Each structure stands twice: as structure tokens, then as C-alpha cells.
Amino acid sequence: MDGWTIAMIVLLAISIFFILLGTIGLHRFPDVYTRLHAATKTTTFGSIFLIAAVIVYGAFRLTEVSGDNAGSFMHLIGMSIIALLALLFTNPTGAHAIARAARRTGVEPEQAVIDDYREVK
């Protein structure tokens, strides 16, 4: 195993660990809001490392191949960066939209010690 492979394995392991924890949290937490905590944070963090692994793979193949084929791995890196940017913007926004919709339709936060939203009309 060379350095590239080890780097990829480490990145993938970190990503899988956090996405797995997010999945467990999704089943373990009591209501929609706490579940969203597990779902958004861990999947964003996990996906950053997943995409980092793809970028490392692209860079690794770039060092191997040359000529006309090399472009496709450069393209892979470019597209991964666009995917990462899209994910970073849409993930928190989506979570916010779900939380807001849930609260507006009257889903109460379970085990809540405080709920200031009650007074909003």
C-alpha cells in the first residue's frame, strides 16, 4: 500500500464513521428536531471527507496517467468540488426548512425544557 491508498482509506473511514453515527442517531433520538441534528451535521461532515477521498483518488490517477485521458480525472475533481459546494449550501437550508415546516404544523419538541416558539403567531 502506498501513501495515496492509505490517505483514501483514512478519509473513507472517517466519512463512514460519521455517516453511520448519523444513521444511528436518526433512530435513537426522540423527535424530528433532534433527529435533524443527527441527520444534517454528520452527513455534511461525512460527505466532506467522502468528497475529499474522491479528490485524492483523482489526484492519484492524475499522477499515473498522461496524455488525453488525464483530463477525465481533472474533470472528476472539478465536479466533486461543485458537488461539495452545492451540498454545503443545501444541507443546512433543507434542515431549516424541515424544522420550520414541522414547527408551523404544530409538532411539539419532545422532552423540551423550554419552548419560546409557543408565543409566535
Added chain:
Amino acid sequence: MLTFLMTFIGVFLLYLLMVLGTGDGGTFGYLFHWEELVAGLIISLVAAAIARTVLGKAENTKLFVRFPLFLVYIPVWFAALAKANLQVAVMVITGKIRPGIVRIEPGLKTNLGKTILANSITLTPGTLTVDAFDDREEMYIHWIKVKDTKTMDERIKGVCGSFAGWARRLAE
């Protein structure tokens, strides 16, 4: 004019990123072929002319001007994201939570500042934005581990950490 320039640069960079490595032009693809650059310039100019009022609102130009500060903000934000994930990991394993929805008034006036703060704290330790408003300064945050706080300042500190200050510096 600044909004036009901002949209143009954004669209052009995105275009270059998508062209990177395409076709059979070698490692960088068609990126450094002049035909591709001219086509990209024309498309970006047209897109910027059409979309400048949508993407580049006058208040958003502040973020464009303060771009270096945004680059400093990224590692700060990433460190907070890493901390948030470890915290969620501990909560998933131990199951110790104390959730609640709290109201904060971070004193941000622009929509851009509110957006930055809302999205940042959704991805940082223990907090999730439930509601924010166009015309009001208050925000409602679902907090997974509520700490007892007396004053609003303490509460803002507990919920946002340094992010309220960052959003103010970036957008206001």
C-alpha cells in the same frame, strides 16, 4: 455595477470549473483553449446581465468586497463543524440530551447576515435554526443541550459562540 461584476465573476469561475478536464485536450481539457474562454466570457456576460438583480442584491456586495475575511472564516467554521460532529457522536452513544427551542436576538439587520448566521449555526455545536424572519431581528433556535442562561447576551454566547460576531463582520 458591482453586482454585475460579482455575478459575472461567479458565473465565469463556475464555467471554468465545469470546463476543467473535459474533452481530449490533455490534463486541463479545454480550459486554456481561447475558443472556450471566449465562449465562457460571452455566456457569463449574458448570464450576469440577466441574473444580476437576482443573485447580486446590493447588500450582498459586502461579502464580495470582504472575500479575504471569508477565507479566514472557513477554517474557523470547519473547526466548529468538527466539534459539533464529535458532540453529536457522544450524544448518539450516551443518549443524554436536553432539547428546547430558544429565542435569540443577535442584532443582525441584513438578510445576508441572518442567512450566514442561520446556516452556520445549523452546522455547528448543538443548534438548529427553526425560524428566522425578514423584518424581525429575532431567530428561533432548537438547542439540543440547553444551558440555563439569565441574560440575552449569555444566551447568544451559548448558542452562537463566535458566529454572531463573524456574521456581523462578514455582512454588515
